[in-house]
Amino acid sequence: MLNSVSLTGRLTKEPEVFRTANELDIVRFTLAVNRVFKNKTGQRETDFIECVIFGKRALTFAGSTTKGSLLGISGRLSNNHFENKQGEQVWRTAVVVDNFAWLESRATTESRRAGTLQATGTDDVMPVEEGTPPQVATDDLPF
Structure with missing residues (x-):
């Protein structure tokens, strides 16, 4: 059996940082995936x-991302349940992140953090007409 998840998306809000009683750092975030x-x-x-x-990695992640950051993540699905204050059993499914990658430049992230760049989802993406392959200069090819 294999439990593997890979996603590419944008952060919907600032990451939330927590620390457990055992001094373990935890960061929760939501990724918007089209x-x-x-x-x-x-x-x-x-x-x-x-x-x-x-x-x-949680602290590195929280310190280097902001709302709207474009990220790639890989990890596994985790299902947990707990009893809420009303005594009901609540199930929560989340991706436990093993690895992540920034998919935009640090300058773009810093501009977004400073408020000079809005998180539109198309900050550094060139529009391509549907059905038309993107044009790539042969100088950009690695071979």
């Missing part, structure tokens, strides 16, 4: 995926 297909009205739908990251 679906590859369009709905009946021609719009792409978005899934909002709860994620959690532990330890030193």
Whole structure:
């Protein structure tokens, strides 16, 4: 059996940092991930995926990302349940992040943090007409 998740998306808000009684750092965040297909009205739908990251990587993650940051993550799904204040059993599914990668420049992230760049989802993406392959200069190819 294999439990593996890979996602690319944008942070929906600032990461939340917590510390357990055992001094373990935890960061929770939500990643907005667009679906590859369009709905009946021609719009792409978005899934909002709860994620959690532990330890030193959690602090690195929280210190280097901000709302709107474009990220790639990999990890595993985790299902947990607990009893809420009303005595009801609540189930929570989240991605436990093992690795992450920044998919935009540090300057873009810093501009967003300073408030000079809005998180539109298309900050550094060139629009390409649907059905038309993007143009790539042969100088950009690694071979």
